[in-house]
Amino acid sequence: MQLPKVTINSNSPISIRRLLPVPGEVLVQTGQKVEALTVIGRAEMPSRYRVIDVARPLGQVQLDMAEIIQVAEGDYVEANTVVAAAKGNVPFLQRSVRTPVAGYIAAIGPGWILLETERAEVEVQAFINGVVTRVLGNQGVIIEAEGAMIEAACGFGGEAFGRLKRVVNSPFDVVEPGTLDESASETIILGGRTIDEEMLREAEAWHVRGIIVGSIPASLLELEPPTKVRVVATEGFGDVAMSPYIFGILTSLSRRDVSIRGQSLHQAGKPKGYINQDGPIILATGVPRGSSGSYSVTSPSTKSTGKAEAGIGSRVRVIQGKMLGVTGTIESIPLEPQATPAGIISPGTYVKFNNDLLYIPWVNLEQVI
Amino acid sequence: MTKSILAAECGSTTTTAVLIEQVDGTYTLRATGQAPSTYAAPWEDITIGVQEAIRHIEKHIGRPLLAPAGWPITPQNAQQGVDAFVTISSAGEPLRVVVTGLIQNISLASALGAAAKTYTQVTKVVSLDGTQSQEGRVQAIQEGRPEVILLVGGTDGGAELPVIELAQVISMTIRLLRDGELPTVVYAGNTKLRTDMADILGPVLPLRSVKNIRPRLDVEDLTEAQLELEQLYLQKKMTKLPGFEKLSNWSKYSVMPVSQSFEKLIAYLGQHNDLNVIGLSLGSRSTTISAQIRGEQPTSITRSDAGVGHSLASLLELVPIEKFHRWLPFDLSPEELYNQLLNKSLHPATIPMTDEDLMIEQAVAREALKLVVQSLVKSPNPQWNLMIGTGRLLTGSPQAAQAALVMIDGIEPCGITSLALDKNGLVNMLGAIAIVEPMAAVKIAAQEAFLNLGTVVAPAGHGTPGKPALTVKIALGEDEIEEREVLYGSIELIDLPLGKKATLEVRPTRHFDVGLGQPGRGAVAEVEGGLLGIIIDARGRPLRLAKDDLERQEQLQHWLSGLGISYATSESDDQQQ
Numbered sequence A: 001m002q003l004p005k006v007t008i009n010s011n012s013p014i015s016i017r018r019l020l021p022v023p024g025e026v027l028v029q030t031g032q033k034v035e036a037l038t039v040i041g042r043a044e045m046p047s048r049y050r051v052i053d054v055a056r057p058l059g060q061v062q063l064d065m066a067e068i069i070q071v072a073e074g075d076y077v078e079a080n081t082v083v084a085a086a087k088g089n090v091p092f093l094q095r096s097v098r099t100p101v102a103g104y105i106a107a108i109g110p111g112w113i114l115l116e117t118e119r120a121e122v123e124v125q126a127f128i129n130g131v132v133t134r135v136l137g138n139q140g141v142i143i144e145a146e147g148a149m150i151e152a153a154c155g156f157g158g159e160a161f162g163r164l165k166r167v168v169n170s171p172f173d174v175v176e177p178g179t180l181d182e183s184a185s186e187t188i189i190l191g192g193r194t195i196d197e198e199m200l201r202e203a204e205a206w207h208v209r210g211i212i213v214g215s216i217p218a219s220l221l222e223l224e225p226p227t228k229v230r231v232v233a234t235e236g237f238g239d240v241a242m243s244p245y246i247f248g249i250l251t252s253l254s255r256r257d258v259s260i261r262g263q264s265l266h267q268a269g270k271p272k273g274y275i276n277q278d279g280p281i282i283l284a285t286g287v288p289r290g291s292s293g294s295y296s297v298t299s300p301s302t303k304s305t306g307k308a309e310a311g312i313g314s315r316v317r318v319i320q321g322k323m324l325g326v327t328g329t330i331e332s333i334p335l336e337p338q339a340t341p342a343g344i345i346s347p348g349t350y351v352k353f354n355n356d357l358l359y360i361p362w363v364n365l366e367q368v369i
Numbered sequence B: 001m002t003k004s005i006l007a008a009e010c011g012s013t014t015t016t017a018v019l020i021e022q023v024d025g026t027y028t029l030r031a032t033g034q035a036p037s038t039y040a041a042p043w044e045d046i047t048i049g050v051q052e053a054i055r056h057i058e059k060h061i062g063r064p065l066l067a068p069a070g071w072p073i074t075p076q077n078a079q080q081g082v083d084a085f086v087t088i089s090s091a092g093e094p095l096r097v098v099v100t101g102l103i104q105n106i107s108l109a110s111a112l113g114a115a116a117k118t119y120t121q122v123t124k125v126v127s128l129d130g131t132q133s134q135e136g137r138v139q140a141i142q143e144g145r146p147e148v149i150l151l152v153g154g155t156d157g158g159a160e161l162p163v164i165e166l167a168q169v170i171s172m173t174i175r176l177l178r179d180g181e182l183p184t185v186v187y188a189g190n191t192k193l194r195t196d197m198a199d200i201l202g203p204v205l206p207l208r209s210v211k212n213i214r215p216r217l218d219v220e221d222l223t224e225a226q227l228e229l230e231q232l233y234l235q236k237k238m239t240k241l242p243g244f245e246k247l248s249n250w251s252k253y254s255v256m257p258v259s260q261s262f263e264k265l266i267a268y269l270g271q272h273n274d275l276n277v278i279g280l281s282l283g284s285r286s287t288t289i290s291a292q293i294r295g296e297q298p299t300s301i302t303r304s305d306a307g308v309g310h311s312l313a314s315l316l317e318l319v320p321i322e323k324f325h326r327w328l329p330f331d332l333s334p335e336e337l338y339n340q341l342l343n344k345s346l347h348p349a350t351i352p353m354t355d356e357d358l359m360i361e362q363a364v365a366r367e368a369l370k371l372v373v374q375s376l377v378k379s380p381n382p383q384w385n386l387m388i389g390t391g392r393l394l395t396g397s398p399q400a401a402q403a404a405l406v407m408i409d410g411i412e413p414c415g416i417t418s419l420a421l422d423k424n425g426l427v428n429m430l431g432a433i434a435i436v437e438p439m440a441a442v443k444i445a446a447q448e449a450f451l452n453l454g455t456v457v458a459p460a461g462h463g464t465p466g467k468p469a470l471t472v473k474i475a476l477g478e479d480e481i482e483e484r485e486v487l488y489g490s491i492e493l494i495d496l497p498l499g500k501k502a503t504l505e506v507r508p509t510r511h512f513d514v515g516l517g518q519p520g521r522g523a524v525a526e527v528e529g530g531l532l533g534i535i536i537d538a539r540g541r542p543l544r545l546a547k548d549d550l551e552r553q554e555q556l557q558h559w560l561s562g563l564g565i566s567y568a569t570s571e572s573d574d575q576q577q
Helices: A197-205 A218-222 A244-252 B046-061 B104-115 B134-143 B161-174 B191-200 B223-236 B244-249 B258-273 B312-318 B321-325 B334-346 B355-376 B400-411 B427-436 B438-447 B549-562 B570-576
Strands: A008-019 A039-053 A082-087 A094-098 A103-109 A112-125 A130-135 A140-151 A154-156 A158-166 A187-190 A210-216 A230-237 A257-262 A281-285 A315-318 A327-332 A348-353 A356-361 A365-368 B004-010 B014-023 B026-036 B084-089 B095-101 B120-127 B148-151 B184-187 B207-209 B277-282 B287-292 B299-303 B386-390 B415-422 B450-458 B468-475 B481-487 B491-494 B501-508 B523-528 B533-537
Touching (some): A008 A112, A008 A130, A008 A244, A008 A281, A039 A103, A039 B134, A103 B161, A112 B161, A140 A244, A154 A210, A158 A230, A197 A218, A210 A218, A210 A257, A218 B334, A230 A257, A230 A281, A230 B334, A315 A348, B004 B427, B014 B046, B014 B427, B014 B438, B026 B046, B026 B438, B046 B244, B084 B258, B084 B427, B095 B134, B095 B161, B095 B223, B104 B120, B104 B223, B120 B134, B134 B161, B148 B161, B148 B223, B161 B191, B184 B191, B184 B223, B191 B207, B258 B287, B258 B427, B258 B438, B277 B400, B287 B355, B299 B355, B312 B355, B321 B334, B321 B355, B334 B355, B355 B400, B386 B400, B386 B427, B400 B450, B400 B533, B415 B523, B427 B438, B450 B501, B450 B523, B468 B533, B491 B549
Parallel strands (some): A158 A187, A187 A210, A210 A230, B004 B084, B095 B120, B095 B148, B148 B184, B184 B207, B277 B386, B386 B415, B450 B533
Antiparallel strands (some): A008 A140, A039 A112, A082 A094, A130 A140, A140 A281, A158 A257, A257 A281, A315 A327, A315 A365, A348 A356, B004 B014, B014 B026, B277 B287, B287 B299, B415 B450, B468 B481, B468 B501, B491 B533, B501 B523
């Protein structure tokens, strides 16, 4: 049975694509070793426009733009610059149109000029320690490494990089207020089960860069003011303990540098301009290897597309209901579909979870690789 | 004549295949097969799921249908294959549409209606009658990331300059789009301006001009705009599904969008039987409601933001969480419900494990139906003679009464309405099958497609709790007569088995109207039995749910038990332990 795959692995080839939001300048080269905070490229994004009506001030409906226009697309113009001029009805009297503010001429159309009044410079960092294996023109790069990779469920705030500090003893624990001190500053903390706003604000006050937990309450997505701390949840929304399997891998990464991306894919479909389509993830890379070319370019932005079938002995994870995030192994596959406790009959498999053996529909499982 | 037809429906989560064959001169459903849909990772080939579903049928009938290379064998010969293969699809993302027009309540309202005919997601609405600045409009179109811009406005011979102004805004914005395919503009405004549109927009992006959707203020003509949007959905979305080209090459019949096939079926049922028919298709990515009202054109709305799985996150933005929460007969905080629904949106193909999970999904279905039917049917709600439900959430209900109650609560039919469910998962396909062989679709629709749930009798109005709302008398014959008084606020079942007919006499009290437009007036009707029998819904219309949580939970529990729906909650489990 082919199942959606989720990578939860302490030693996996990692290949990530780092793209600029708009074409710009790539600052690294193929074969170059980079660190997580290395800026791999920068671009300028237009952020505000002004429409300049040319037709009305010149008192003409039918305009020959080629004749009246005095600037070209891409030109930078100061405020009060003449951008178009035409002879008026009175001989020797010229009418003109000037820019209200400084900016770039973004587009010229029949009767109007679009002025780009603000640009924001955007820098993209490498996100992981690794080697640049490919430069994608003026759009970005592919970076490869090896290390731990955990595809998470959701999160918010974006990307962070820092030393991992474990502050709970088990995946079922929550970080209690007052637990943090100065040693948490600039780290990414491994927080166990879940986190609430109070604890998040405390982490922010200690300059914590990021938090990894099992689950997050959805209310944290709409915090006002928003927090600067990046949060990634391995299991989902609500109050769900972190999978002990994941907690084990993360515990082994204590005091090592990790990269996290807090992002919720369920929101990615929202048209909010330039969206980072990459999913929530936790990465910890080892010593960068040379450019071997032996890695396949699979971006962790989407679920891994490996096609190995799940069978008896495969490790699987539940992705529905009260057992969300619980991992087990496939024990047997019945020939006929069975019913869930709710009475829905669906093809599935018996999965061994510690001491329990339960029938789980295939559609409620993903394969852990 | 086509004697055997293999049809497949590629949904967002499930792919279903059916085999219809002529046996002794009559078309009959031979077998069905299901498999997960495979257009997305890890498969990324829509045909894998189709092949898997067909293999289930092969096993059942013991005849090869697929060639060794994987495609369906057509035409049929003695030992293998089928005469025709046809596919419908609702898989994949909807078409992103930015709607631009002059006046919110006139041309823009029509444009939104046109967009709702197929799988579209309206990402931005830009109008000239609001307070938006020109720069704001540019920004809105950019943020909408349109694949299609639907430009409307101006009656024929009416407004010109504002429409030209809008076209110029679009022209400006197009120059700023840096990545991806250029959107297509569908112009459906003042016909006189087509040349101007070609001059302004033609040089910068693909432009398609169609009939004005509002040729006069009092006339709406959505046909051409809808058709164009359907074509663009096919071209820009459906054909881009991984493996789609291969799938198309397997058949001489074009792959049809599910919504189109479903609408054809509902229209046929209404027109052929002279009934008011409403069809509810609850999908993971979208919800479609199609209706055929006597003497009118068929209508249909597809909301890609009102699906119960893939588009649940969008639905959560449209519908406050309290509305979903009000349908739960057990204690769960709205915050926790919201968390659980977001988890469902992360894993939309999952199915409920517990009764509580199931009731949460059914709460979502009720609100999705309410949202869509509000856009389709203007008040007052017509009296539906037949209501049909399809989609896994309904047809896969462990208890038929659960599906019936979701449909009733979602649509709130008044009067006397027959209820039917898509029995074999083939209802969506019948419209497409009709193109291959109309008789096959007609026979299957008449005999094998539907599970008759029974008849719901629902008077409109409100009374005093605990006091009678109506009296019903059901006569199965001269000797077998049952009379029952039903109290306001309750919902009850009267047994009338499948295949049996009875005369039903309904006498509402003076506050209730059974669809005759006159409260208190009685009616007599011939009704057919069904799996559930006759449902007497005396809860009143519109439905009123108690404001107090505990009171409402008791109310819902009362309704569930009225229809014989059993369920276990974690509270009852705890008590048993």
